Amino acid sequence: MDSNYAKELLRTGIIEAKSGSKDSARRYLDRAIYMARTHDVIAEAWFWMSEVVDNKIEKRKALENCLAHDLRHARARRSLAILEGTLKTDDVIDPNKLPEAPQDLRNADAQRFMCPKCGGRMSFAPDGSNALVCDYCTTQNALGVDKKKNEEKEFFNCYGNYERTWQAITRTSLSL
Numbered sequence: 001m002d003s004n005y006a007k008e009l010l011r012t013g014i015i016e017a018k019s020g021s022k023d024s025a026r027r028y029l030d031r032a033i034y035m036a037r038t039h040d041v042i043a044e045a046w047f048w049m050s051e052v053v054d055n056k057i058e059k060r061k062a063l064e065n066c067l068a069h070d071l072r073h074a075r076a077r078r079s080l081a082i083l084e085g086t087l088k089t090d091d092v093i094d095p096n097k098l099p100e101a102p103q104d105l106r107n108a109d110a111q112r113f114m115c116p117k118c119g120g121r122m123s124f125a126p127d128g129s130n131a132l133v134c135d136y137c138t139t140q141n142a143l144g145v146d147k148k149k150n151e152e153k154e155f156f157n158c159y160g161n162y163e164r165t166w167q168a169i170t171r172t173s174l175s176l
Contacts (some may be wrong), residue, residue, distance in 0.1 A: 006036035010045050022052040043070035
């Protein structure tokens with residue numbers, strides 16, 4: 001019963017936060033954090049707590065508490081990156097209002113890969129070996145492997161940049 005009650009408190013707190021009643025939302029979320037027994041409910045409550053507080057120090061503390069319970073909480077990571085200044089709010093793409101695709105991408109023709117042996121459909125190998133595998137006769141064709149070492153980057157810092165995202169999509173679609 002406690003977990004259902006905590007989820008109900010969280011849901012009510014989110015509704016209050018979205019409606020603009022920050023004080024009421026803060027009370028519900030505080031109680032949800034106290035009553036919750038699962039990390040996902042606690043993490044979500046801390047994230048929404050960060051949305052209703054006005055002080056930057058309290059907001060940072062709430063986001064860090066959220067990430068302490070769920071390291072993969074994407075919205076908390078993005079909010080913390082914006083708060084720290086490593087990600088600009090102008091670079092974040094609103095998923096409800098996507099930008100228009102570049103002209104050359106809209107006119108791109110999707111191609112299918114056909115097996116040279118049997119003419120069947122080829123798909124990418126599930127083992128990540130950069131090869132195409134025939135779905136019928138299991139013939140493999142290795143794809144050209146890039147010699148440059150891939151540089152690891154923080155996903156959420158690169159995610160929101162519109163220009164880099166479309167450049168990567170264009171390079172990928174043109175190289176196929």
